[in-house]
Amino acid sequence: MAAGIHHLEFWVSDLSRSLPFYQGLFNLLGWTQLNHFSFATASCDFYLVEKPGLSKEPTAGVRHVCFNADDAKTVHAVGTYLREAGAHVIRGPLEMDYSEGYLTVDFRDPDGNVLEVAYAPNHAFAAAGQ
Template sequence: MAYKYGVGISHLEFWVKDLEESLGFYSRLFPLIGWYELNRTSFSCGVHELYFKEVPLQLHDSLGVRHICFHATSREMVEQVGEWLQSINADIIRGPQAMPDYSDAYYTVDFRDPNGFVLEVAYTPDIKL
């Protein structure tokens, strides 16, 4: 029997300070970018899974992943995320805006989630993976 998935990342686990606050944020963000709920604490885009676990630790600066970028399927999707972020007074780092230094069509919004994690939603039609 062939394995269903190819090589890549299976899942990401986010340790969060307040599970309910994080779930409230992501349960509203993810439908905007095409992700869906697998169960109360897990979400998927059909290829990858991201899940949340409340851990009673303080956030510390450390080496590691700087941010996670989610694919957007259009500039309009990035705009919609930006509008939602503005409506909840989220910590927007930049955007929505074009990033011509990256590529001609790169369009992004960068922001922090309730835990301070840096996230990006970007439309990148001319980027080769």
């Protein structure tokens, strides 16, 4: 297995509220639903774990998670989905100057976690060891 992110585990306060949100999102992004609480690509799994009574607290740690989109059309479809679902869209879809053609939509999930979907056709990851 190559180096990278193996899985992400997100705690949610209400699985019945979060699951439809993530099903819609991951369906647009081409992820496979593995069971009632997890999704996957060829290189990463994403799990939802219900923790009733928990609330979002400001802490040091991850500010947001960005998911890759295969094309600009997908970013726009996610933006439309989010608005139709009544999600809190922070910004976008809009182009940013991170790299040429970088298109993003930033938003919050039902528990307030900040997520991003981006299409970055000209972004190149640094090679390992450089």
